[in-house]
Amino acid sequence: MSEISDIGDTALVELTRAGDERAFGLLIRRHYRVAFAIALGLLGERADAEDVCQDAFIRALEKIDECRDPDRFAGWLLRIVRNRAHNYRSYEQVRKAGDLDGANLASRADPGRDLETSDLGRRLAKALATLPDVPRQIVLLHDMEGWKHREIADLLDISEGMSRQHLFVARKKLRTLLAGPTQTQPSAAPLESRVAEANGDY
């Protein structure tokens, strides 16, 4: 007997359109990681990426009748994630600019979520945050999600050669930032001092 987890995206989208919660839950489980990689690539902050992912999945559900090709649900979802991430960043820039006393910034932070993030995760996120948007998305999609350069090039509207070039430089920079004594005893200062050195690549 076939399980719901064996069902393809097309059928899951149809079931979701009919209000099936299990089908939508499976779409979330199946595509959350790549959505998170895209959001993290654009925002650089894990907590922000999680917020944007949640928002993007809800938005996708609201607009699911507009998904004309359910077989390519992932590509459609990732466009929503990118749009929501761009909107989120614009909103944050305006909010931070208008937040003179910094009170809202402090209250927005979620220490619980930060504590749950592993030390390695924090160091990776910090190193990733030093990369420009496009190389950050490329290295996450390629190395975290296993995407091919052709797929990345299609999504980001760049050439495959450009994708390869960005990946090479991004990896080199990340290795520089993550290497050395901070791997056993991490601290913010050595990493940041190497950021300036590695930034010569961009």
Added chain:
Amino acid sequence: MSEHEQDKPIDFAGLDPTLDEVRFQGTVRRILDEARPILAGRRPDSVEHPRELSAVAAIGSWWRPLTAAAAALALGSATLLSGAQPADDTAGDTTGFAEAMGIPSVLAGWVQTEEAPATSELFELY
């Protein structure tokens, strides 16, 4: 660092949001909690948030009742028309026409049969 080393992928396991299963389940649950009312509104039996119908679907939903109404109307009209038709189109026609003109039916009968009425019949008429 050699170019070969640069070809190796960076290990992003520390950032994988699905590795911590408990935390990931919590994330999925939060999204589903927010999605539940939207999903409920999409179910066919929902009355709170009926699904939007396309123009074709709207016409389709009216097609059967419209057909039934048209059939009932046609049946009623056919019955009325068949009932209005005279059973005999000779004597009945003339008498009916004369009555419609206000002429007493007895008088019309005399005219039609071309028989002269008896005196007693004339007295009965008036």
